[in-house]
Ligand SMILES: O=C(O)COP(=O)(O)O
């Protein structure tokens with residue numbers, strides 16, 4: 001990875017699985033939705049395999065455990081409505097910051113980097129959650145999964161941040177926990193660092209193509225500093 005972070009001026013940070021352990025919130029909201037549809041609760045570990053590509057994908061995957069494709073489509077609108085209600089009623093209550101997130105963001109900022117948050121979480125969930133956890137003040141730009149026409153792994157949200165900052169992609173590092181972040185970064189031409197503790201569809205982060213694996217956001221800040 002020697003030198004790939006040289007000249008980096010900004011960082012795009014993922015939310016679920018990178019800054020916040022949100023799986024307990026997903027678990028409560030999904031099972032609240034399932035109860036309304038007379039479906040049995042499912043374990044957090046199963047939900048973790050389905051999170052990462054936004055709410056629509058999550059709901060279709062969860063309903064697909066019980067119904068065929070036609071059944072899923074028939075129930076989709078009611079399920080999404082219930083899921084959104086349940087999620088918003090507990091948003092952040094069961095989520096925790098990963099170690100050294102605040103310290104890492106503060107270090108990145110202190111090093112002069114501009115910060116954006118790009119998540120596949122709906123923006124209506126994202127904005128209050130960042131505020132509740134004391135993260136909102138770090139970011140100049142925040143895009144949710146429904147803020148733009150396409151979400152990660154499409155490069156559009158990352159390209160949009162680069163344009164917002166007036167920086168070439170090579171100077172904007174993406175930091176995330178999943179293949180969605182890495183693929184979006186590769187397609188956008190951004191360097192990418194991954195964290196090993198989040199949700200990567202049940203796959204080891206070592207199987208995901210990135211420029212380096214960092215134990216925490218603070219380690220990411222140190223690595224970027226060491227190359228600049
Ligand atoms: O909500 C999701 O599907 C994943 O969100 P993330 O992009 O913040 O990991």
Ligand SMILES: [Mg+2]
Nearest residue numbers: 014016017177
């Ligand atoms: Mg993530």
